[in-house]
Amino acid sequence: MHVLILGGTTEARRLAELLHGTPGLTVTSSLAGRVASPRLPPGEVRVGGFGGTEGLTAWLREHRVDALIDATHPFAGTISFHAARAAATAHVPLLALRRPGWVPVHGDHWHDAASLEAAAALLPALGERIFLTTGRMGLATFADAALDELWFLVRSVDAPEGPRPARTELLLDRGPFTLDGERGVLRRYGIDVVVTKDSGGAATSPKLTAAREAGIPVVVVRRPPVPEGGSVVASPEEAVGWLGHTT
Template sequence: MHVLILGGTTEARRLAELLHGTPGLRATSSLAGRVASPRLPPGEVRVGGFGGPGGLAQWLREHAVDALIDATHPFAGTISFHAAQAAAAVHVPLLALRRPGWVPVEGDRWHEAGSLEAAARLLPGLGRRIFLTTGRTGLAAFADLTDPWFLVRSVDAPEPPHPPRMQTLLDRGPFTLDGERELLRGHRIDVVVTKDSGGAATAPKLTAAREAGVPVIVVRRPPVPEGVPVVPEPEEAARWLHERLDLHTFRLPD
């Protein structure tokens, strides 16, 4: 049996680890190739796009894929819809693995935005020193804001267009609460902008912002394609595979 994991996330790597070495199962992880030095999962790995839903459908056929798991980042919306179209075209079962989104708690000063552009429109009324943690590929939405100063954190260096007053911090999570507290203090941050990525690796910034009374603009994640089942944990995705592919030899670790 062959399963294709559309990956690049912590959850995708964990799923590949759970499946690696299972008798009768071949797992291939596909990475988009946008990060220069990604953390590779165990097993077979391919890097690069498929050329749209048609290209993905062709790949599924040529490599005799029996199940497809979309474990991409919650904001990688395009590939999720391509996966749904390709899976339907070749009649391959599809599952979405999505970590749960963040939930505000007492003391949070959250402002929700439907897009990066909407987040940029909210900024002038909230602050002037911005901690921007939305990744390097969405900076064009903030490029016209000439007054605020931005601290941009990303894994790889961003390319133009981007805000004119900007400092780049190259770093990769997980991040600590003490480190996020010091970052907000040291750079005198008065607004945080983030995508609702969910998970624990980058959540400490939300706690640090709450403690400091700093407002946070949270960009809502795009929806999963209609009709695609969703699970929040890699273990549940592994159980789904076990049931769909009838892997009698597959066992989750204790």
């Protein structure tokens, strides 16, 4: 049996670890290639895009994939729609592994935003020193003259390319992050606003706790819509169970 995991996330890597070495099972993990030095999962790995829905459909057929598991980042919306269409066309069972989103608790000061553009529009009224943790993709959204008076601490795995806010300091780092570490970042840089995508999971959630403790507002960008079709689970362990029932 051949399983293709669309990965690049902690959950995808964990799923590949759980499946690795299973007799009669071949696991291929596909990474988008946006990170220079990704943490590779065990098993076979391919890097790069497929060429849209048609390319992914052809790959599923050519490599005789028996099950497709979409374990991409919650904000990697395009590939999820390609996966849904390709799986339907190639008649391959599809599973979406979606980590649960974050939920505010007592003491949080969250501001909901439907997009990065909406998040940027909220900032001038909230503070002056922004901890931007939305990654390097979409950084150009904050390179707006209306935000030139604000200072941004931009954290990402790799150095961003292209436009960036006028007053920017880069912090190159890779999660998981600790609560003490996030407290230190907020204190050291005098942060008064945090901006994040609703990525979910535990690897990057300590910043939310640190912001709550410090009484700092957090702008949370909502997740994009996901395609219909296929099954949905919340953990790698559930994905293993689904695969067992599928076979």
